[in-house]
Amino acid sequence: MKSKSELTDFYYKALYPILQDLEKDRKILRSRIISVGTIYTIVFALLIYTVYGSIKDEDVLTWGIFLYVAIGGFIYKFMIKDYTSEFKEKIISPLIDSLEEKLTYHKDLHISEHLFVRSKLFSSPDRTSGNDLVKGEIKNTKIRFSDFHAEKRHRNSKGRDSWSTIFRGLFVVAEFNKNFIGETVVLPDTAQKTFGDLIGNWLQSKNLGRDELVKMDDPEFEKRFVVYSDDQIEARYILSNSIMKKLTTFEKRFGHPLYISFVRNHIHLAVYYNKDMFEPSIFSSLLEYKTAMEYVDTLHLATGIIEELKLNERIWSKV
Amino acid sequence: MSTPLIVLIVVALILVLMYNSLVNKKNQVENIFATIDTQLKKRYDLIPNLVASVSKYMEHEKSLLEEVTKLRADANKPNLSDEKKIKLDAQISSALGSLMIAVENYPDLKANENVMHLQRTLNEVEEQISAARRAYNQAVTDYNNAIEMIPTNFMASAMNYTRKQVFEIVEAERKNVNVKELFN
Numbered sequence: 001m002k003s004k005s006e007l008t009d010f011y012y013k014a015l016y017p018i019l020q021d022l023e024k025d026r027k028i029l030r031s032r033i034i035s036v037g038t039i040y041t042i043v044f045a046l047l048i049y050t051v052y053g054s055i056k057d058e059d060v061l062t063w064g065i066f067l068y069v070a071i072g073g074f075i076y077k078f079m080i081k082d083y084t085s086e087f088k089e090k091i092i093s094p095l096i097d098s099l100e101e102k103l104t105y106h107k108d109l110h111i112s113e114h115l116f117v118r119s120k121l122f123s124s125p126d127r128t129s130g131n132d133l134v135k136g137e138i139k140n141t142k143i144r145f146s147d148f149h150a151e152k153r154h155r156n157s158k159g160r161d162s163w164s165t166i167f168r169g170l171f172v173v174a175e176f177n178k179n180f181i182g183e184t185v186v187l188p189d190t191a192q193k194t195f196g197d198l199i200g201n202w203l204q205s206k207n208l209g210r211d212e213l214v215k216m217d218d219p220e221f222e223k224r225f226v227v228y229s230d231d232q233i234e235a236r237y238i239l240s241n242s243i244m245k246k247l248t249t250f251e252k253r254f255g256h257p258l259y260i261s262f263v264r265n266h267i268h269l270a271v272y273y274n275k276d277m278f279e280p281s282i283f284s285s286l287l288e289y290k291t292a293m294e295y296v297d298t299l300h301l302a303t304g305i306i307e308e309l310k311l312n313e314r315i316w317s318k319v
Numbered sequence: 320m321s322t323p324l325i326v327l328i329v330v331a332l333i334l335v336l337m338y339n340s341l342v343n344k345k346n347q348v349e350n351i352f353a354t355i356d357t358q359l360k361k362r363y364d365l366i367p368n369l370v371a372s373v374s375k376y377m378e379h380e381k382s383l384l385e386e387v388t389k390l391r392a393d394a395n396k397p398n399l400s401d402e403k404k405i406k407l408d409a410q411i412s413s414a415l416g417s418l419m420i421a422v423e424n425y426p427d428l429k430a431n432e433n434v435m436h437l438q439r440t441l442n443e444v445e446e447q448i449s450a451a452r453r454a455y456n457q458a459v460t461d462y463n464n465a466i467e468m469i470p471t472n473f474m475a476s477a478m479n480y481t482r483k484q485v486f487e488i489v490e491a492e493r494k495n496v497n498v499k500e501l502f503n
Contacts, residue, residue, distance in 0.1 A: 217453055240446065
């Protein structure tokens with residue numbers, strides 16, 4: 001697997017001619033979006049002004065803003081659709097190919113709902129979406145990850161639906177290097193952070209939706225995470241002292257809430273962040289170092305899990 | 320309902336909860352210790368194979384092999400107390416650690432498939448024992464806290480519950496962890 005600097009080099013050197021072409025397209029698209037946006041805003045403002053003038057109802061303004069954002073978002077997505085698709089095919093796909101031969105990239109697919117539910121990390125969703133699925137093998141260890149968005153439906157007394165987000169971010173599933181039978185779930189520790197050790201710990205032990213609370217013997221890990229498992233010993237077999245240290249480091253590096261579970265000999269890792277992974281930038285240059293690093297960083301963090309957690313090292317009886 | 324009756328019911332309820340919590344903690348310790356026993360048995364079963372596979376190569380390490388064999392025989396004796404088991408476990412861990420380090424000095428042995436397989440299995444068993452030990456220590460800590468802290472300590476002394484011993488980490492294992500940390 002390529003290192004981060006090798007990937008950055010590849011982004012700039014091998015992809016440079018394509019990046020330059022895309023940069024031209026991006027500039028044209030940007031000015032088109034600005035013109036369309038300006039005209040759209042003026043037309044909409046005039047329309048609202050006229051309607052409000054004749055009806056004089058405050059609701060017109062509220063509905064007006066809602067419609068303005070919704071239609072605006074739709075137009076924006078429609079305008080960048082082709083460019084996004086081209087960017088992913090010409091930049092992201094080769095970037096992933098160069099990282100590891102045995103990885104394949106599917107820009108329109110995502111992790112299956114079955115894997116999300118299997119992880120036991122979140123409640124079952126009513127609607128799922130996502131994109132940018134990467135799957136394959138790194139150092140003989142199977143891995144797949146994608147952007148994932150899971151939502152729950154709520155129906156009010158009038159029968160109207162509304163949706164709330166259960167999870168949104170990067171979802172990674174990889175083979176684990178030890179065999180295990182039970183289920184162990186590692187969640188961000190919000191109770192202890194909010195209520196302190198004594199009450200926080202008591203609250204955690206009373207979480208009826210989860211298995212038994214497992215108190216871990218690494219103070220730093222215990223401060224950041226809470227562990228539930230149906231097997232006290234197996235949870236500690238999986239979460240050895242070294243893997244706890246690595247997960248703590250990993251969480252610090254991500255800088256976003258991290259949810260991890262060990263189910264059916266696989267590790268499931270969900271990084272909660274409200275951003276799509278490989279979307280092209282429209283308002284900043286593709287040739288800028290910061291922009292390039294964002295793509296490289298995301299890719300490296302997602303695939304880095306194999307090396308960071310040493311999932312490819314089979315020193316145990318599992319072959 | 321009269322106030323004294325309510326107070327009496329509340330006090331009785333608290334006593335029952337304290338009693339149950341102490342019994343629960345004691346049983347948790349016993350339950351996890353039973354699992355450690357199973358894991359240790361797995362390790363004792365591996366020892367004769369290991370000794371047989373390496374003994375013809377390791378002429379200079381005869382005393383180490385004899386020690387491992389003797390410790391295994393001691394550990395297999397019936398009616399050992401928990402304290403004795405904990406002590407023997409520490410001694411065997413340390414002796415097996417030295418044996419594995421000695422294996423490193425014999426290139427033929429290191430490449431031997433049978434020894435490699437035994438080493439891998441032993442490694443896994445060691446990890447499982449270590450996990451069980453950590454679970455046991457946590458259960459014992461919870462139990463010891465309960466029998467020493469107010470108000471459960473009064474109930475515990477009435478029940479004749481006494482402190483239990485935790486597994487102490489073998490010195491060699493501590494070193495191993497440090498070495499790993501250096502390279503990670």
